[in-house]
Amino acid sequence: MSIKKLWRLIGLVGFFTLLVWVGGTLRNSPSTSFDVTRDKPLGVNTSGSSPASPSTVSTSSPSPSTPASPESPSTQALQHLNPSTPLGVDTSVSVPILMYHYIRNNPDPNDTLGDDLSVSHDNFKDQLTYLKSHGFTTVSLDDLVLALTGSRDLPQKPIILTFDDGYDDMYTTAYPLLRDNGMVATSYVVTGFIAKAGYMDERAITELDKSGVVTIGSHTQYHVDLSKQTSKRAATEIIESKKKLEQLLGHTVNHFCYPSGKYTDEVVTAVNGAGYLTATTVDPGNTHTYNDRLTLTRVRIHGNTTIEKFGQLVN
Numbered sequence: 001m002s003i004k005k006l007w008r009l010i011g012l013v014g015f016f017t018l019l020v021w022v023g024g025t026l027r028n029s030p031s032t033s034f035d036v037t038r039d040k041p042l043g044v045n046t047s048g049s050s051p052a053s054p055s056t057v058s059t060s061s062p063s064p065s066t067p068a069s070p071e072s073p074s075t076q077a078l079q080h081l082n083p084s085t086p087l088g089v090d091t092s093v094s095v096p097i098l099m100y101h102y103i104r105n106n107p108d109p110n111d112t113l114g115d116d117l118s119v120s121h122d123n124f125k126d127q128l129t130y131l132k133s134h135g136f137t138t139v140s141l142d143d144l145v146l147a148l149t150g151s152r153d154l155p156q157k158p159i160i161l162t163f164d165d166g167y168d169d170m171y172t173t174a175y176p177l178l179r180d181n182g183m184v185a186t187s188y189v190v191t192g193f194i195a196k197a198g199y200m201d202e203r204a205i206t207e208l209d210k211s212g213v214v215t216i217g218s219h220t221q222y223h224v225d226l227s228k229q230t231s232k233r234a235a236t237e238i239i240e241s242k243k244k245l246e247q248l249l250g251h252t253v254n255h256f257c258y259p260s261g262k263y264t265d266e267v268v269t270a271v272n273g274a275g276y277l278t279a280t281t282v283d284p285g286n287t288h289t290y291n292d293r294l295t296l297t298r299v300r301i302h303g304n305t306t307i308e309k310f311g312q313l314v315n
Contacts, residue, residue: 093147095139096286096314097160099298100124102167103174106303118303121173127301127310128181131159136314138183140215141255141278148290159314161185162280162298164219164257166193171204179213188219188257188280191244202248209249217255218242218276227262234267239274254278268294 101117103124108114119127131138137155144160146152161178163170166189178185187200187208195201200208208214220226220237221244229237238256245253254277258267261282271279271294278293285297299313 091148091150092287092289093144093154093158094287095144095147095154095158095160097162097280097288097296097298098314099280099282099300100161100163100174101165102169103163103177104167104169116303119301119305120303121177123305123307124174125177126307128177128183130307130310131183131314132181134311134314138185140184141186141217142215144288145254145277145290145293148288148293162217162257163187165223166190166200166205166219168198168200168204170214171200171208175208175211175214179211184213184215186215186217186255188217188255189241189245190219190221190223190259191241192222205245206248215255216245216249216253217257218245218253219257220259223259225260225262226258226267227264231266231270235270235274238267238270238276242274242276256280258282263295 100119102114102119103121104118105120106115106118134157136157136159138161139154139158141160141162143152143154143158147154161183163174163185166187170187174185187205189200189205193199194205205216209216218238218241221241222237224233224237226234226237242253242256252275254275256271256274256276256279258279258281263271263279263281268279276294278296280296280298282300283295283297284299286299288296301310301313305313
């Protein structure tokens with residue numbers, strides 16, 4: 001064999017040896033498998049930016065999901081809403097929001113105001129029976145907000161029950177009747193009156209909140225006329241009562257009620273800025289939109305409201 005042929009043979013052997021070595025290296029490397037459609041290695045960043053996630057399907061276990069929030073499902077659904085920013089939604093819904101105070105027999109016949117604010121146990125029971133027998137379904141204020149944004153449908157005959165001031169008969173009298181009838185309601189608590197004579201204590205408020213029957217809302221710290229306060233005092237009443245209830249309950253408080261229904265544009269702005277999603281007044285009416293959610297109208301139930309009159313009010 002000539003020298004020239006020998007060198008050619010050695011060159012061919014070396015070339016094939018090199019191919020075998022390169023092929024084995026490519027097969028054993030985890031980071032240099034090639035995608036012929038992109039003509040560059042997968043998982044190799046060539047742009048100078050942070051590496052992209054691999055396009056191959058991961059077979060590892062998924063990361064644990066975020067623990068469920070202790071908030072109610074309605075409250076979780078509301079969390080995407082920014083109370084300080086109007087959504088431009090103006091859906092109109094007709095929902096009577098009933099306003100109660102005491103559920104009791106008035107202990108002092110000479111107290112005309114107390115008598116007007118007091119609905120007896122038997123009358124309240126009859127009113128709940130009327131609602132059930134006439135096809136009404138109680139809904140929460142969370143439900144109302146979601147309906148106003150087009151996020152939830154309400155039942156055919158929705159109605160909302162609210163109770164002002166946080167009196168102890170909310171826990172001892174109203175709550176058992178609501179629970180036994182499968183109804184829900186909102187109780188507006190004056191935080192500075194908690195555990196005072198005639199008012200619910202922290203244990204009762206917490207139990208109502210956990211029951212799923214009663215939503216707790218704020219009614220300021222000391223039930224002052226917000227329309228007559230300085231901006232600073234009004235803001236303190238609005239904000240600090242919310243903080244107190246949220247510390248007690250361990251979740252967001254979304255709903256507010258103006259004491260005696262008194263408010264100004266400045267007060268409404270402060271309520272909005274504090275993060276409340278709704279606020280109720282004593283102004284009469286039962287038609288609501290998202291843009292007036294901080295001045296919701298209500299239907300007052302008096303101590304002398306007969307069942308016939310009650311039927312007219314809710315219908």
